[in-house]
Amino acid sequence: MTQQAKTGLVPESSSRQSRPVFSWRRVTRDCLYFLALAIILGVLWNYSLLLKAFDGTLITEIQQHQLAELKLKAKQLYPGISFIDLLSAKKLYDDKVAIFVDARTSQEYQIEHISGAASLPVRALLQGDIKPDKVLPDREAVLITYCDGGECDISLELAKELSERGYQNIFVLGEGWPGWEAAGYPMDK
Amino acid sequence: MKFLHNDYLHLTVRLLIGALFLYAAVPDILDTMGFASSIYNYQLFPSSIIGMSAVFVPWLEVLVGLSLVSGVKARGASLLVSLLVVVFITLAAISTIRGLDIDCGCFSGVERTADWLAILEDLVLLGCALFIFFFDSARISLASLIKKIMFQRTTDKEAL
Numbered sequence: 001m002t003q004q005a006k007t008g009l010v011p012e013s014s015s016r017q018s019r020p021v022f023s024w025r026r027v028t029r030d031c032l033y034f035l036a037l038a039i040i041l042g043v044l045w046n047y048s049l050l051l052k053a054f055d056g057t058l059i060t061e062i063q064q065h066q067l068a069e070l071k072l073k074a075k076q077l078y079p080g081i082s083f084i085d086l087l088s089a090k091k092l093y094d095d096k097v098a099i100f101v102d103a104r105t106s107q108e109y110q111i112e113h114i115s116g117a118a119s120l121p122v123r124a125l126l127q128g129d130i131k132p133d134k135v136l137p138d139r140e141a142v143l144i145t146y147c148d149g150g151e152c153d154i155s156l157e158l159a160k161e162l163s164e165r166g167y168q169n170i171f172v173l174g175e176g177w178p179g180w181e182a183a184g185y186p187m188d189k
Numbered sequence: 190m191k192f193l194h195n196d197y198l199h200l201t202v203r204l205l206i207g208a209l210f211l212y213a214a215v216p217d218i219l220d221t222m223g224f225a226s227s228i229y230n231y232q233l234f235p236s237s238i239i240g241m242s243a244v245f246v247p248w249l250e251v252l253v254g255l256s257l258v259s260g261v262k263a264r265g266a267s268l269l270v271s272l273l274v275v276v277f278i279t280l281a282a283i284s285t286i287r288g289l290d291i292d293c294g295c296f297s298g299v300e301r302t303a304d305w306l307a308i309l310e311d312l313v314l315l316g317c318a319l320f321i322f323f324f325d326s327a328r329i330s331l332a333s334l335i336k337k338i339m340f341q342r343t344t345d346k347e348a349l
Contacts, residue, residue, distance in 0.1 A: 022264070026264075026265075027264050027265045027268055028265075029265075030262040030264070030265025030266070031265045031268055031269055033262070033265070034249060034252050034253060034256070034262075034265060034266065034269055035249065035269075037248075037252055038245050038246075038248040038249035038252055039245055039248075041248040041251075041252075042244040042245040042247075042248045043244070045218065045221075045244070045248070046221050046243075046244050047244075049221055049222070049225065049240055049243060049244055050240050050241065050244055052240065053236050053237050053239060053240020053241065053243075053244075054236075054237055054240065056236060058225065058236045058239060058240050059229065059236050059239075061222070062222065062225055062226050062229045062239070065222050065223070065226055066226050069223075069226075150226075150229070150230055150291075151226070151230060151291070151292060152290075
């Protein structure tokens with residue numbers, strides 16, 4: 001076996017004298033060092049998160065974290081907008097008091113939405129393609145806007161837009177339709 | 190193609206990519222839950238993978254970032270950067286094809302959607318990482334500087 005075949009890409013003779021010789025073995029070993037060190041540092045720094053990942057509580061904590069972030073964002077960017085929790089939203093739904101308003105695109109709405117919800121895509125509303133009066137004629141009605149949950153903030157945008165257009169009782173369902181569906185509440189597909 | 194073997198070009202690319210990885214990783218280490226949340230948004234992974242990625246990946250980014258900046262074991266680091274970027278590109282492509290409008294989680298505090306533009310940026314990053322992997326001699330590096338100082342001291346002592 002030639003020296004080039006043993007060492008890899010750059011033959012020593014063709015490179016300048018101080019150029020290090022390429023070796024897959026050395027590169028692989030260095031990569032493994034980096035990976036091992038990253039694992040050790042990661043475990044030392046945040047082993048509690050790893051425990052949560054394996055006992056199944058991490059997803060719930062992430063969802064709570066995202067909701068808190070969304071509320072913080074709402075406080076900073078859209079002051080005056082109120083959130084509603086899942087249980088209260090379900091009570092208003094059961095009592096037929098509130099109208100649920102889907103802020104996503106009409107295509108997304110058609111795939112899946114909260115049962116009985118109205119579709120009012122926020123992008124179309126902002127572009128003037130949809131008049132909210134046609135979808136929501138009663139400005140006194142209790143409205144609950146929602147979108148994809150998590151970091152999705154178009155439900156906030158929609159609530160702000162509706163508020164500016166004279167609607168008075170608007171709430172945002174931070175958990176969105178995924179939270180609603182996960183709770184086993186009715187969906188239309 | 191002589192410029193591909195220019196030491197100063199190697200140094201510049203290494204410093205840029207290393208600094209970029211350090212800049213991206215440090216906030217993720219300080220806010221691990223935020224990074225876990227970004228991974229969760231891709232709607233692809235179970236809890237265990239999210240947890241392990243959120244805990245290990247930022248530290249790996251810091252290590253490869255330091256390695257590239259210092260020039261110590263830069264070739265191994267550039268290979269890992271290439272692999273990480275390939276993973277990022279795959280995730281962004283899947284999200285774009287699925288029509289998900291999510292933050293890519295590339296940089297903490299900066300809202301960047303995982304879309305074709307993010308993929309293009311990652312491809313540039315991949316090109317830089319592969320350039321370092323195949324061409325960088327790491328002749329101008331912290332390691333070579335230390336070696337030079339040590340060599341200087343030895344020759345000075347011998348001269349005395």
